[in-house]
Amino acid sequence: METKLQTNQNIEMKSKKEDSVRTLLNIIGFLIFGGLALTMITNPPHSTKEMKEFLFFIMGSTFIYYILVNVYFLGELWRKVVYTTLFIIGGMSIFIIFYLSTSSIPH
Structure with a gap:
């Protein structure tokens, strides 16, 4: 008797909910x-x-x-990249607020 070995395949399934949220964010x-x-x-x-x-x-x-938006739906690692990018953009915005409020702008 000979056994048939099957390889383990990792298949990621996208849910319809993820696709609909992605479409909604693109429309927005x-x-x-x-x-x-x-x-x-x-x-x-x-x-x-x-x-x-x-x-x-x-x-x-x-x-x-x-x-x-589109990188967010590529996978778990890419979601962390998106969160990090948003954190950096938010931090830069707060820095710019304080910088512009403390420095004088010549007219």
């Missing part, structure tokens, strides 16, 4: 950043320099948002 991001882009029509900036800066802000924020 589209609405948020689409709404920001629409404000250029409803309340136009005063100069082309302001318009360029606002567009760069929207594009940068959109890029960071979608990268973090």
